[in-house]
Amino acid sequence: MSSNHSTPFLSAAAIIALLGCALVVATPLVAGANRAFVGSIVASGLLGVVFAGQNLRLYRAQSTPSVPAATLTVVFGGWFMLAPLLYDVGFLATAGTQFGGLLVAAFGLYMLVSAVAPPR
Secondary structure (H helix, E strand, O other), X not given: OOOOOOOHHHHHHHHHHHHHHHHHHHHHHHHOOOHHHHHHHHHHHHHHHHHHHHHHHHHHHXXXXXXXXXXXXXXXXXXXXXXXXXOOOOHHHHHHHHHHHXXXXXXXXXXXXXXXXXXX
8 A cells, every 4th residue: 555554553453463473482482382282383483574664664755654564474474373272281481472463463463454454
């Protein structure tokens, strides 16, 4: 979209999505989850950091959300909420990863909706 959607809340949303990815990377390491979960989530979390970071970078550069970057941020957020259910990792690893995923998905989705919504 070419129109300006810049708001302080969108800036905060992009930052929160990036911080959520960082939380997801740290949680299984701190919680002492099994190696399969650590490998999967840390690798996915680092990719999430790349796309959430690109989402933030493009937003700051263009003053409007990027559909591709926001979409991939949302996809990773969904994965972070789902992944702990596929592994037996315990409460702390599950809760931390899902909470980080919720932040990533919710704020990434807000960025995505803002990117496709008509300006007011």
